[in-house]
Amino acid sequence: xxxxxxxxLISVGLxxxxxxxLGLLRLPDVYNRLQAATKCVTLGxxxxxFGMFLITGFTSSGIKAVLCIIFLLLTSPVAxxxxxxxxxxxxxxxxxxxxxxxxxxxxx
Amino acid sequence: MIGRYxxxxxxxxxxxxVILVILxxxxxxxxxxxxxxxxxxxxxxxxxxxxxxxxxxxxxxxPTASDRIVGIDMFGILIIGFCAVLTVSTGRSWYIDIGIAxxxxxxxxxxxxxxYLEGKDFDE
Numbered sequence: 001x002x003x004x005x006x007x008x009l010i011s012v013g014l015x016x017x018x019x020x021x022l023g024l025l026r027l028p029d030v031y032n033r034l035q036a037a038t039k040c041v042t043l044g045x046x047x048x049x050f051g052m053f054l055i056t057g058f059t060s061s062g063i064k065a066v067l068c069i070i071f072l073l074l075t076s077p078v079a080x081x082x083x084x085x086x087x088x089x090x091x092x093x094x095x096x097x098x099x100x101x102x103x104x105x106x107x108x
Numbered sequence: 109m110i111g112r113y114x115x116x117x118x119x120x121x122x123x124x125x126v127i128l129v130i131l132x133x134x135x136x137x138x139x140x141x142x143x144x145x146x147x148x149x150x151x152x153x154x155x156x157x158x159x160x161x162x163x164x165x166x167x168x169x170x171p172t173a174s175d176r177i178v179g180i181d182m183f184g185i186l187i188i189g190f191c192a193v194l195t196v197s198t199g200r201s202w203y204i205d206i207g208i209a210x211x212x213x214x215x216x217x218x219x220x221x222x223x224y225l226e227g228k229d230f231d232e
Contacts, residue, residue, distance in 0.1 A: 021159040021163060021182070045192075061195050071212070083225075
């Protein structure tokens with residue numbers, strides 16, 4: 001039973017990874033691409049790792065997968081925020097169809 | 109002209125060879141041969157390889173440096189998923205160690221590259 005749940009979770013994670021990479025390919029801007037990439041981390045790879053934990057159970061590799069999930073959930077949004085702030089400060093322009101830029105208004 | 113793009117051609121040929129090997133003749137290093145659901149895991153590896161090809165396109169083509177850094181970050185995340193699928197498909201538990209080490213290294217390198225883009229020193 002947990003095998004089937006694990007394979008379903010791995011399928012969901014693969015679908016999210018594929019859509020995140022399509023967004024990385026197709027979206028027009030650094031910030032939009034960063035948004036697609038961050039969704040891909042939290043719902044894609046963490047789902048794959050949790051499915052692996054359900055399949056292998058409470059063995060050493062399963063516990064390591066849970067540790068990897070916790071570490072990814074803690075560090076990946078921090079890295080994304082730092083990258084967005086750095087690219088805004090280094091002068092990367094927004095896409096011309098963008099509506100609002102709150103960070104620029106706050107910086108003034 | 110051909111000398112400038114020869115590394116891209118070699119990389120694409122190697123990636124295509126890996127895809128063909130996984131599709132048509134799974135080697136016994138990658139797959140424990142007495143496991144059930146081996147076809148599903150093979151297709152999972154193929155989907156992850158397709159995603160990494162898209163990421164490599166963004167790394168090569170990206171207009172600014174930030175695009176390339178986003179692509180490299182994404183590529184590391186895909187490698188962690190690849191290690192998880194390999195742990196299930198081979199039954200060897202040390203593949204997930206590679207994943208944990210890659211997560212640590214990817215986080216630190218992304219922060220360092222962001223600091224470099226911002227134009228500050230590393231000790232601020």
